[in-house]
Amino acid sequence: MSASVIRKLGTELIHHPYSPPPGFAAPQPGVFKASSVFFPNVAAMRQFEWKDKTAYTYGLHGTPTTYTLEERLCTLEGGRQCLLTPSGLAAIATVSLALLKSGDEVLLPDNVYGPSKALAKGELANWGISHRFFDPMHPHDLAAKIGPNTRLVWLEAAGSVTLEFPDLCEQVRICKAAGVLCALDNTWGAGLAFQPFDLHPGARPELAVDISIHALTKYPSGGGDVLMGSIITVDEALHMKLKLCHMRLGLGVAANDAEAVLRGLPSLMLRYQAHDEAARALAQWSLTRGEFAQVLHPALPQSPGHAQWCRLCHTGPGGAAGLFSVIFKPYYSQAQVDAFCDALQLFEIGYSWGGPVSLVMPYALAQMRQVWPDQLQAGTLVRFSVGLEAVTDLQADLQQALKNFA
Numbered sequence: 001m002s003a004s005v006i007r008k009l010g011t012e013l014i015h016h017p018y019s020p021p022p023g024f025a026a027p028q029p030g031v032f033k034a035s036s037v038f039f040p041n042v043a044a045m046r047q048f049e050w051k052d053k054t055a056y057t058y059g060l061h062g063t064p065t066t067y068t069l070e071e072r073l074c075t076l077e078g079g080r081q082c083l084l085t086p087s088g089l090a091a092i093a094t095v096s097l098a099l100l101k102s103g104d105e106v107l108l109p110d111n112v113y114g115p116s117k118a119l120a121k122g123e124l125a126n127w128g129i130s131h132r133f134f135d136p137m138h139p140h141d142l143a144a145k146i147g148p149n150t151r152l153v154w155l156e157a158a159g160s161v162t163l164e165f166p167d168l169c170e171q172v173r174i175c176k177a178a179g180v181l182c183a184l185d186n187t188w189g190a191g192l193a194f195q196p197f198d199l200h201p202g203a204r205p206e207l208a209v210d211i212s213i214h215a216l217t218k219y220p221s222g223g224g225d226v227l228m229g230s231i232i233t234v235d236e237a238l239h240m241k242l243k244l245c246h247m248r249l250g251l252g253v254a255a256n257d258a259e260a261v262l263r264g265l266p267s268l269m270l271r272y273q274a275h276d277e278a279a280r281a282l283a284q285w286s287l288t289r290g291e292f293a294q295v296l297h298p299a300l301p302q303s304p305g306h307a308q309w310c311r312l313c314h315t316g317p318g319g320a321a322g323l324f325s326v327i328f329k330p331y332y333s334q335a336q337v338d339a340f341c342d343a344l345q346l347f348e349i350g351y352s353w354g355g356p357v358s359l360v361m362p363y364a365l366a367q368m369r370q371v372w373p374d375q376l377q378a379g380t381l382v383r384f385s386v387g388l389e390a391v392t393d394l395q396a397d398l399q400q401a402l403k404n405f406a
């Protein structure tokens, strides 16, 4: 080939005249990957607005793939606007950074997702933003702790690891009465167990959280192979404040990851129901075992906050996530509890949840809390995330691991 033919080929392979015919329809939306996005001319480039999703300006600000995922997540959670972040924790951090400044205070429930505490203690404190923890099971403690500098209250239902179910409606009512924004970590409910923007469906539409964040890493992904978060709102001005911070921080998600979550959404409800049914069966079975001082799952009448769970969530399949925890009787040593975890064959030792594989993790609760909660028994806590394996096999696995450990 002559040098000029080679040069021409090099250009033609980039600027190719072929466009596929329009009208392609298939179950899944396409994956659009871009940093650069082309404008038809300079005037159009100057005119295009990235904020309102009427066009495209830059890959970081949205592609057809991410817009589609955002809209579907709004439908899932009953919100109007959505931002995507590279992880659930990044969604939490973005909300705090967008809404808080030096001199402000943020309140967190004492059973909040652990890294959310670390963010407040480690980073927000450096920015001159203070924090306090409130007792999630006593709404009057939240009311008492809201002070003149409180600008944001984080809420979580059920609580991380210990799964106490708070009176979310009362907590939201307290925040509204004080004129303080409330943000919910809605990862457990996943938009399915209850509606964060309509906590009293029909009756009291004003009872809504201001912001719902969701670790899509968990159930929406469903594969244990994607990290992503979302920030959902119903108020346009609040959304815009969050969106500007999100844009300035340069947060975005990869198109292949967005596609993976889009692929997970059609089966989300069925998976969530299956995780729920299996976790309830195993939690119920755990109640019959003498090794445990307490079994924590909001659908169990003995579990802290059960009455609140009954009021907020529908109690049938899909009314709870696939998580439960046990507290071993205090005479079992940490080494014995560790040996129990090691003896499990189907439950892998790992953080996170929402995927097909069941997971187990021991937690040092005393180091995670300001005070040992009065509704929890003393002893070592183990949290289970129930996957999609056959529940009889999972029960047999728990049974064999318990058999030899004492």
Ligand SMILES: *Cc1c(COP(=O)(O)O)cnc(C)c1O
Binding pocket: 086, 087, 088, 089, 090, 113, 160, 185, 187, 188, 215, 216, 217, 218, 227, 228, 229, 352
């Ligand atoms: C996992 C989780 C997060 C964080 O999600 P990542 O994507 O792992 O950062 C936040 N909140 C809750 C309740 C979680 O379980």
